[in-house]
Amino acid sequence: MDKVIFLIGGIDLVSAPFNRFITIVKAVQKTGYSVDVVMIRPMNRETDWERLLIRNNSFVYDGITFRNCFTLSREKDSIVRKLIMRIKTYYSSYRILCHSHIISGTFLYIYSVSLFDHIFFYLLKKAYRLRYINERNEYPQLIRQPEKYKTFIYKALILPWCFRLFDGMVIMTGSLIRFYKSYTKKSCKILKIPMTVDFRRFECQAERNEKYIGYAGSLNCRKDGLDILIRAFHLIHSEFPEYYLRIVGDTENTKEKEFLRNLCSDLQIKDRVIFMGEKNRNEIPEFICMASLLVLPRPESKQAEGGFPTKLGEYLASGNPVVVSDVGEISEYLRDGQDAYFVEPGNTQDLANKIRLALSNYSEAERIGIEGKRTARHYFDYFSHVNHIEEFFDSFK
Secondary structure, eight states, X not given: OOEEXXXXXXXXXXXXXXXXXXXXXXXXXXXXXXXXXEEOSOBOOHHHHHHSOOBTTEEXXXXXXEEOOXXXXXXXXXXXXXXXXXXXXXXXHHHHHHTTTXXXXXXXXXXXXXXXXXXXXXXXXXXXXXXEEEEESSOOHHHHSOOHHHHHHIIIIIHHHHGGGOSEEEXXXXXXXXXXXXXXXXXXXXXXXXXXXXXGGGOOOOOOOSOEEEEESOOOHHHHOHHHHHHHHHHHGGGOTTOEEEEEOOOSOHHHHHHHHHHHHHTTOTTTEEEEEOOOTTTHHHHHHHOSEEEEOOOOOHHHHHOOOHHHHXXXXXXOOEEEEOOTTGGGTOOBTTTBEEEOTTOHHHHHHHHHHHHHTHHHHHHHHHHHHHHHHHHHBGGGGHHHHHHHHHTTO
16 A cells, blocks of 8 residues: 655644644545654644653554654753754654655655755655655745845755755645745646645534634734734724623743733723633634634735635634635635625724624624635535545656
């Protein structure tokens, strides 16, 4: 049986990239290809390390076995210790691959943005005549967030060759395909798989006992526009006194967290905005399903242009009405006023108006939510991409 070995370069159990990874692995499992998942980095979150039942350097999560989980990396670790742990992880990964009965034609599917990871496993790919696949859901960091000299060096010395290592790429959006295709070798096969969701996670049966507007994601103003949401809620909160704004998520940036809390205090809505902190992956679906309205106010950015928010798919999977900024390729899949409510990116007043529209005519909002779920199931359910993924892997034979 043909095999796909997934190489994951880090785990954060509450992150959108990890949710994406899980759905892609499940989709490949459905194709009939044999699947292994090997960690190629130490774990970097102590809460995840403590939460998982790790035995023999492995653990099972959502029915998927992760191998090579044997150490935890902490921020306070010295550079030397981090380097030693990375070398140990590479060596252990190599041993696992050698015992995985890899043969010529086996796929290495690397889910990492590290150039060191890419080079190390490219050498294994060449030695064993494997096929090498990389997934990309964003522009490279130095393209998303340019740093004058670093970006110049990256474009001049690294970008021209680093993506020529791969035999194939799985990419989320058309914008990203146009970018990466100009740097791959001509024979590189590219598959577009948009944002993917496991709809079974959002089959919640609990009854709604509180009215709230929900947001789940990072507490990041530049990326997700959370300050815009808080300001918009301030504009309409007196019209809908029964509604609260509930925010799930956290950030290591204490200044950003303090800014958001101070903003609520300054706007005199701190008793109506509830910061719920981080929830684990199994708690997120209930929070989303119980919301009356879900909002994703992402502003314009290079990241928004190229990416596609996984959180939007999870919002839509709940069947609840969604208000979302019209950024990137969202309008290629959804229709304003039919599947979701679109708002102009960065426009606080427009966001407030659309929230007001949804809450003022909630029966219409519920209809839009149901239609949004139907559309999302068609485009974003991971199961709907199984045939495309199977055809992609088969095309290498």
